[in-house]
Amino acid sequence: MKPLLQNLAEMTAHRDHLRLEVSVLSTLLHQGRDLRVRALELFRDGRGGPAMLRPRSWSEGGQIVSSRHEAADDPQALELAQLPELAKCIAAGARSATRASAEEHVLWLPVWLTDQAHACLEVSQPRPFKRHQRDVITAVFMVYQNYQSLLDYSERDALTGLLNRKTFDEQFARKSAGAQNAAAPGAQPVSDWLAVVDIDHFKQVNDRFGHLYGDEVLILVANRLRSQFRSQDRIFRFGGEEFVVLLRASTLEQARQALDRLRAAIAGHEFPQVGQITVSIGFAAAHGGAPVEILGRADQALYHAKEHGRDQVCYYDDLLASGALGRQVEHSEVDLF
Numbered sequence: 001m002k003p004l005l006q007n008l009a010e011m012t013a014h015r016d017h018l019r020l021e022v023s024v025l026s027t028l029l030h031q032g033r034d035l036r037v038r039a040l041e042l043f044r045d046g047r048g049g050p051a052m053l054r055p056r057s058w059s060e061g062g063q064i065v066s067s068r069h070e071a072a073d074d075p076q077a078l079e080l081a082q083l084p085e086l087a088k089c090i091a092a093g094a095r096s097a098t099r100a101s102a103e104e105h106v107l108w109l110p111v112w113l114t115d116q117a118h119a120c121l122e123v124s125q126p127r128p129f130k131r132h133q134r135d136v137i138t139a140v141f142m143v144y145q146n147y148q149s150l151l152d153y154s155e156r157d158a159l160t161g162l163l164n165r166k167t168f169d170e171q172f173a174r175k176s177a178g179a180q181n182a183a184a185p186g187a188q189p190v191s192d193w194l195a196v197v198d199i200d201h202f203k204q205v206n207d208r209f210g211h212l213y214g215d216e217v218l219i220l221v222a223n224r225l226r227s228q229f230r231s232q233d234r235i236f237r238f239g240g241e242e243f244v245v246l247l248r249a250s251t252l253e254q255a256r257q258a259l260d261r262l263r264a265a266i267a268g269h270e271f272p273q274v275g276q277i278t279v280s281i282g283f284a285a286a287h288g289g290a291p292v293e294i295l296g297r298a299d300q301a302l303y304h305a306k307e308h309g310r311d312q313v314c315y316y317d318d319l320l321a322s323g324a325l326g327r328q329v330e331h332s333e334v335d336l337f
């Protein structure tokens, strides 16, 4: 068995959330005989749907394995309410919950990031936890949670709390590589879309009302993006007044509708002092090329939306099919880097 300190050192060497999770589970697994460990992801089933959970990684035959499914499609997902002790603990913002029966003793440790529990570690064994054992498990968990929050901080934009560009570069490159591996015969069709959302005439907001009001608009638009999309969609602030959404939708029409709903929601919102603002959106399928090419396509569609009246959603393939891009790209000032 590896010494605990060595396990902790290995754990904090990871810069990737899933590897870090696997590493903490593997460390916890060494803290008792017949111990079972799981990391449960907490998510919502659709916008406003019930709180759900699903095992994302778990111990199996002395190893840690991870689910191959996305949270929303995971057949192992269940409603949080089915684990009432854990549901109560999360509702109360508490640090741990337990359940004891003749066959099993369970300890749940929710992972809190700011004021939200995104995941929960579950440790169980057939006998009660000894005091020392529970203290060690809790201490390992605290190191994990602190490190998670540092990692999370480095991945986010300070103003809006959305994921930052660096995180986009890392996650999108990884996702694209995964999609290419999954492009085997019989694999599920990839149904991700990449949208670039850009506030129209944002410079005027700053010029007329000042940077503080400009910042406020950015925060409110970010909040709107968060509430408009589901938990499996990823939202990034790319810099300035530009946001990128990686959207999961089964069809082109669903993606278009989701993006147009966002556009209409922003256009219909009265921003304090500033009044009405609009956004232009360009989007493209998030597969069929290198990340930089996909981003370039969405950017070209955005550029077209800006050039043709703003406050609209444009899809790259539509523009290509209609010949609209051929003319535009020649004069394009779109900067890919």
Ligand SMILES: Nc1nc2c(ncn2[C@@H]2O[C@H](COP(=O)(O)OP(=O)(O)OP(=O)(O)O)[C@@H](O)[C@H]2O)c(=O)[nH]1
Residues within 6 Å of the ligand: 159, 198, 199, 200, 201, 202, 203, 204, 206, 210, 211, 212, 213, 214, 215, 218, 239, 240, 241, 306
């Ligand atoms: N308040 C605030 N402004 C920012 C921030 N980052 C970038 N900006 C401003 O965003 C503005 C972007 O302006 P432009 O790129 O000219 O675009 P625009 O005025 O939105 O025009 P279109 O995109 O063509 O509709 C500039 O005035 C930047 O100073 C920020 O973090 N806070």
